[in-house]
Amino acid sequence: MIDFPIMIKEQEAPIETATVADLRNNFRRVSAWIENGQPVNITRHGVIFAQLTPPPATKKKPFKMPDFAAQRKKIWGNRRPFTMKEVEEMRAWELGEE
Numbered sequence: 001m002i003d004f005p006i007m008i009k010e011q012e013a014p015i016e017t018a019t020v021a022d023l024r025n026n027f028r029r030v031s032a033w034i035e036n037g038q039p040v041n042i043t044r045h046g047v048i049f050a051q052l053t054p055p056p057a058t059k060k061k062p063f064k065m066p067d068f069a070a071q072r073k074k075i076w077g078n079r080r081p082f083t084m085k086e087v088e089e090m091r092a093w094e095l096g097e098e
Contacts, residue, residue: 017041017048 016033018040023030033040034054042050082090
């Protein structure tokens, strides 16, 4: 006797069914089904009238760090920072202590 490997087709998730009342009263449960990739048939008076399906998977873009040095240079140019003496002079002028 020869044993042949059994080819099992990958099964899709079963389609869940919810009523309009379920959507109103148990939306968290219904939305969890959708987030897990299961389509949900919506029934009204026992008749399916809509199907909610998860969106197709999208490829996420890799995060790119902003170039803070370039932004600073664009805003402030090549200015040098103030010295402590200059800061003290400006503060004294603002407070009228000159």
